Amino acid sequence: MKARVHVMLKNGVLDPQGEAVRHALGAMGFAGVNGVRQGKVIELDLDEGASKADVETMCEKLLANTVIESYSVEMI
Amino acid sequence: MHAAVIVFPGSNCDRDLAVAFEAAGAKVSMVWHKDTALPDGVDIVGVPGGFSYGDYLRCGAIAANSPICREVAAHAGRGGYVLGICNGFQVLTETGLLPGALLRNAGLKYICKTVGLKVATADSDFTSGYDAGSVINIPIAHHDGNYFADSETIAQLHAEDRVAFKYTENPNGAQADIAGILSENRRVLGMMPHPERAADAGHGGTDGTALFRALAGALVTA
Numbered sequence: 001m002k003a004r005v006h007v008m009l010k011n012g013v014l015d016p017q018g019e020a021v022r023h024a025l026g027a028m029g030f031a032g033v034n035g036v037r038q039g040k041v042i043e044l045d046l047d048e049g050a051s052k053a054d055v056e057t058m059c060e061k062l063l064a065n066t067v068i069e070s071y072s073v074e075m076i
Numbered sequence: 077m078h079a080a081v082i083v084f085p086g087s088n089c090d091r092d093l094a095v096a097f098e099a100a101g102a103k104v105s106m107v108w109h110k111d112t113a114l115p116d117g118v119d120i121v122g123v124p125g126g127f128s129y130g131d132y133l134r135c136g137a138i139a140a141n142s143p144i145c146r147e148v149a150a151h152a153g154r155g156g157y158v159l160g161i162c163n164g165f166q167v168l169t170e171t172g173l174l175p176g177a178l179l180r181n182a183g184l185k186y187i188c189k190t191v192g193l194k195v196a197t198a199d200s201d202f203t204s205g206y207d208a209g210s211v212i213n214i215p216i217a218h219h220d221g222n223y224f225a226d227s228e229t230i231a232q233l234h235a236e237d238r239v240a241f242k243y244t245e246n247p248n249g250a251q252a253d254i255a256g257i258l259s260e261n262r263r264v265l266g267m268m269p270h271p272e273r274a275a276d277a278g279h280g281g282t283d284g285t286a287l288f289r290a291l292a293g294a295l296v297t298a
Binding site (some may be wrong): 009013014016017020035061062063065067 | 133134137142151169170175176177179181182183184222224225249
């Protein structure tokens with residue numbers, strides 16, 4: 001089984017990379033892009049029976065820095 | 077003073093830091109990241125700059141969970157001294173020994189230049205060799221040096237006089253111009269600028285020397 005973890009900078013934490021992407025899209029002529037936030041996706045290949053709680057512990061301890069990042073876990 | 081300098085795969089300021097400690101009179105032990113113990117009698121642990129584990133996942137995140145970092149945290153917990161510079165500062169925030177985090181520079185560029193730093197407090201064994209409020213020139217070299225913490229934490233750092241250094245001209249977007257902070261017991265310092273790169277006349281500046289000398293003076297009998 002697999003888990004997919006989305007890690008994003010928390011709201012209120014400036015995302016300079018997202019801002020740069022937003023500027024670039026505007027410069028390319030894509031109008032109406034009001035904001036861009038850039039995060040990362042981490043896919044885990046797990047033993048059968050692994051729980052969402054296990055993955056959340058991994059997020060708390062390593063995959064996300066909860067000072068600046070939020071995460072969500074999707075079991076797939 | 078017996079200093080241990082941690083070496084991670086990707087560390088690149090480890091030898092510079094060792095030379096700076098030695099120049100201040102320290103005995104220096106280099107400690108590999110897979111080691112599970114610090115040498116006996118270590119007074120201070122130096123966590124050097126570089127790109128530990130290739131900055132994979134987040135700067136300092138993998139290093140913070142390496143075997144030796146558990147020992148570094150235990151050393152700090154016993155009241156031992158720790159100096160984290162640049163990537164070392166990132167490692168110390170990832171371990172939780174210091175609050176906050178280091179984000180990508182606001183201008184997105186890697187910045188390598190000498191900057192002015194205001195010594196925000198002289199009340200620590202790292203900064204006692206400087207006059208509070210004085211300005212020193214120290215090089216920075218980082219891509220992720222933009223200090224972030226929530227507003228309560230920033231207020232607490234100021235209230236407890238734990239901001240060690242502030243940029244005179246903020247190069248990276250750091251909150252409150254913060255370049256370096258102290259732990260609650262004032263024995264752990266994390267800073268983005270590189271005092272070990274301003275510790276010899278050949279470096280073009282020696283403003284970092286006073287930091288290492290102050291430590292040597294404080295830790296001489298430890």
